[in-house]
Amino acid sequence: MPDRLLHAIRDKVESGQRLTFEEGLYLYEQADLFTLGQLANQLRERLHGRYAYYNVNVHLNPTNVCVYRCTFCAFRADLKSPKGYLMTDEEILARAAEADARGATEMHIVGGLHHQMPYEWYRHIIELIHRHYPRLHLKAYTAVEWDWFSRITGRPTKDLLAECKELGLGSLPGGGAEIFHPEIRDQICEHKADAETWLRIHREAHQLGLRSTATMLYGHIEKPWHRIDHLLRLRQLQDETGGFQTFIPLAFHPENSRLAHLPKPSVVTDLRTIAISRLMLDNFPHIKAYWVMLGVKTAQIALSFGADDIDGTVVHEKIYHDAGSKEPQELTVAELRRLIEEAGRIPIERDTLYREVIRGNGTWRSGRVLPPAVSA
Ligand code: V47
Ligand code: SF4
Secondary structure, three states: OHHHHHHHHHHHHHOOOOOOHHHHHHHHHOOOHHHHHHHHHHHHHHHHOOEEEEEOEEEEOOEOEOOOOOOOOOOOEOOOOOOOOEOOHHHHHHHHHHHHHOOOOEEEEOOOOOOOOOHHHHHHHHHHHHHHOOOOEEEEOOHHHHHHHHHHHOOOHHHHHHHHHHHOEEEEOOOOOOOOOHHHHHHHOOOOOOHHHHHHHHHHHHHOOOEEEEEEEEOOOOOHHHHHHHHHHHHHHHHHHOOEEEEEEEEOOOOOOOOOOOOOOOHHHHHHHHHHHHHHOOOOOEEEOOHHHHOHHHHHHHOOOOOOEEEEOEOOOOHHHHOOOOOOOEOOHHHHHHHHHHOOOEEEEEOOOOEEEEEEOOEEEEEEEOOOOOOO
């Protein structure tokens, strides 16, 4: 029976048909890794040929103080903890200046939900950076943060998104999705935005013309069926709006978290998750192997298991390094390109909206939308 199922799945992938929940679960639990990888790679190459994308970006986490206590999080700090920090305007602008000087096209801004800072502070960060560095694309605040802003202001998230878009918000990052199913979500992050809220906020962003990404935190207490359920909820919203650009599976890093007793997901789980994401999310243009989280070596292999993007130079990464990541805090463009080429792929620099970045004379501009084979 399983062999027959695998043949049926192969036929469906080859003819561009959609996979079901049962087929996704079978791929997780029973399919042989190489066959799975080969199927995902086939779809990946149909969409992107031999290209693999990277970007020149910088992370900014304005505060790590957070009212929530997600069990997997090693980044957060209590209000009075010596580990807690809150960046000043000067520090934020210095980071933005550094990003601009490095030729970054994107600043990825996420952080804690500070007990005492009002929504206006988070809004001010967008306005401040955009006013001084209008070319930097600001990919800012997860749906969990937007939901928090709505809770503390009493204003609808759609209004807040629209207001910040006017001030320079460019798109939404995909964090905070974790695992949607309440059986797991209620155990790892019971108080923060639930699945319906997370999805509603991304729908609203898409309706406002903002693009976004989506994530899934895997390898902790969830089962494979929770992951498939998660992917199908994303696929459904993407059918409706088409606003997601990329899916990023995030491997759980246990160190220093309240789940430190759990093992890290294995490389086999990492590769299976990348491949299954590619196959199930047939309406997502891109699958990202985030090198900080997977490690550079697994990220390289992932480029042949369904992934077509490896994120960027990153710089100042905190969330994974607080959780024990031994990967470097940043990669240079030369290193990113080399690791893509070594994996047998052709590197292309993209901006946040997946347009080719053309550089020369110490400056850059965005060119054609990538990739030619996909209309995002
Ligand atoms: O939502 C927190 C995860 C996310 C841990 O949109 C952890 O392009 C593993 O979403 N082990 C934030 N994961 C990061 C994120 C992201 C990263 C890169 C690119 C993009 C994008 C988004 O990090 C959180 C949570 O799911 N996280 N703690 C941990 N110990
Ligand atoms: Fe706070 Fe985000 Fe950490 Fe949860 S994952 S505790 S919301 S910083």
